[in-house]
Amino acid sequence: MKMVQFDTVIHAPNRLQICAFLAPLEEAEFKALRQALEVSDSVLSKHIKQLEDAGYVKQRKSTVDGRQRTWASLTDPGRAAFAQHVAALRSLVDSAKLNGGDTTG
Template structure:
């Protein structure tokens, strides 16, 4: 069931919007892949992820492989619902804008 359109200030900044869009189409994605895809530094990516995690939108799982720690991210159910509602609100706003 789709939640009614809601503008979500946590999701809206471009980096977080891109992260949610990517995660909405996969089960999980690696931190480094997301970081490279949206072209930000580790610190900027970490800040985005922390804010999404604090909102309950992203789950984080860490694994070790070949002595290297890897971080995997996924949207939670709440994150999927919030992202869908945010996109619906953006579509609603775009549809109501006058064409010039």
């Protein structure tokens, strides 16, 4: 089987889910992301920060009715890295199918 290259930043399940949620969107509010991932604020913040440090996600703050809201979006390098990661996952699954060792897909 050929070796596929995964993005170590995106590979963690929560960060992968964050990227997957943001992929079809222009941006998403922190609250919507937290609800979708079903994680606490601190866990989400930690993962967003790691993605932001890698240059994959950018954050924007806005104030509505005196309350601060945070919006997150994938950057262009983030989109490219996510697409590459998904392609690597697909190629792994596809090669397993081709090798005949996997019939569940």
